[in-house]
Ligand SMILES: [Zn+2]
């Protein structure tokens with residue numbers, strides 16, 4: 001099996017230089033979204049740490065005045081179509097040039113079941129908050145030279161689903177179709193090397209929740225990704241090589257499809273690319289070294305008995321194994337029941 005899934009997603013873990021860029025670029029946004037969350041005083045999700053809010057409000061005191069004006073006039077609720085259906089777990093604010101989207105990266109639907117090529121990674125919440133929020137351009141602009149995802153962008157996300165789950169290139173770093181080689185669960189996702197959950201194909205199942213008229217995702221260039229029909233419910237018109245097309249009114253959007261490229265096959269709009277990934281974009285939060293493929297394993301069950309507590313069941317030939325783990329903001333504790341019956345435990349500290 002050996003579908004060396006050591007692709008893309010890991011790389012954005014260590015980009016100190018782009019980190020600096022990201023932080024400076026997001027400074028105002030961080031304040032905006034932090035202040036907005038405070039103002040809204042709505043239920044914070046589990047990965048909206050107070051530290052990010054604190055950081056956001058203390059780093060640039062001078063900017064708070066102008067940002068608070070923006071926040072007070074906006075309804076704080078998302079006006080970026082599609083995200084409103086997941087408002088309980090995904091926060092969206094607009095700072096002018098950008099939509100800033102906060103999530104913990106975990107979907108409401110189940111995960112992992114159906115994977116037949118498993119790297120032994122598991123889903124954990126991620127800190128896509130504050131200065132590490134997702135950025136989606138408010139006004140997408142056509143690029144002179146669009147970036148294809150067929151030959152590049154093998155690292156990091158290229159789109160963000162409206163449920164706050166990132167979407168990576170459909171191809172892994174060896175150019176393999178992640179879906180066809182069994183790396184994805186029934187929802188089109190899996191856990192990457194930072195134990196971060198993400199999709200590699202369009203989450204078409206979200207269409208049932210958001211309806212035809214709303215996008216299921218946005219490419220990181222700002223153009224919407226719709227499902228298998230046009231927003232008005234009609235059949236999808238001819239798509240270009242990026243799975244997109246221009247409408248009569250001059251607007252452009254992508255569609256999700258059941259065959260390659262599944263999602264946006266590139267970025268028709270302007271993005272910047274640094275070290276083969278779209279930049280800036282949030283960083284994941286690894287807490288242990290990445291693992292290796294477990295040959296012959298099929299993930300058969302995944303349960304969340306209580307919030308933050310998970311049980312993943314798998315089989316190798318006729319033998320069964322389980323990974324039970326508990327995630328808090330500061331640690332992840334594992335109990336591994338191996339296929340030979342042995343039980344081992346491990347606990348890792350998590351830091352922001
Ligand atoms: Zn992946």
Ligand SMILES: [Zn+2]
Pocket residue numbers: 226229230231236237245253254255
């Ligand atoms: Zn269309």
